[in-house]
Amino acid sequence: MSPEMAKTDEEWRRQLTPEQFRVLRQKGTERAFTGKYVDAKDDGTYRCAACGAALFMSGTKFESGTGWPSFTEPAVAEAVELIKDRSHGMVRTEVVCRNCGGHLGHVFDDGPGPGGQRFCINSASLDLDTDAPPPLPGV
Ligand code: FE
Numbered sequence: 001m002s003p004e005m006a007k008t009d010e011e012w013r014r015q016l017t018p019e020q021f022r023v024l025r026q027k028g029t030e031r032a033f034t035g036k037y038v039d040a041k042d043d044g045t046y047r048c049a050a051c052g053a054a055l056f057m058s059g060t061k062f063e064s065g066t067g068w069p070s071f072t073e074p075a076v077a078e079a080v081e082l083i084k085d086r087s088h089g090m091v092r093t094e095v096v097c098r099n100c101g102g103h104l105g106h107v108f109d110d111g112p113g114p115g116g117q118r119f120c121i122n123s124a125s126l127d128l129d130t131d132a133p134p135p136l137p138g139v
Contacts, residue, residue: 005051005100016050023124024050024102027087027094032067035123044130045075046121051100055079055126056119062112068105068120072113080119082107095119 007015012025022028037046046056046069056071064070074080078098085094085106095104104125111118 001101002051002099012050017124019124020049023122024097024104027103028122029105030068030122030124035068037069037123037126037128038067040069040128042128042130044128046071046126047129048097048100048102048104049125049127050102051097052127053079053097053099054129055097055104056121058128060113064118064120066120069123069126070111071119071121072111072117073115074119080104095121097125 009025013021016024019030023030040061041058043058045054046058046061047053048055054075056069057075060071060073062070062072081096081098083094083096085092092106092108095107096102097104102125103122105119105121108118108120109116
């Protein structure tokens, strides 16, 4: 984690919405099919909603039917940290933003791509940057 990202809960609470705080800082999970990016198909870069780090690219997003945005791989491997998670009586692999330590979701090995991974990510942890080109002058 970057040293400047060592914020207190109070600082994160001021910066994030209550739902973002619950997911990113308290490892919560949004209810399936309720997140704003479940069906999103816009092109762009999915950034961390807490720190802005580029996490996932729209080209790797796929329809998983799970109710959470799903990706076959991170934008770059270094963007995320994978942590063994034994909570709730399961053994899972938690996905965390490497830059700020924010909880993103979990990764499973039943994905459709060549890597076989399914990154199951909360919409609340993401901020889609559509990289819209500037309007042409005179149009
Ligand atoms: Fe982050």
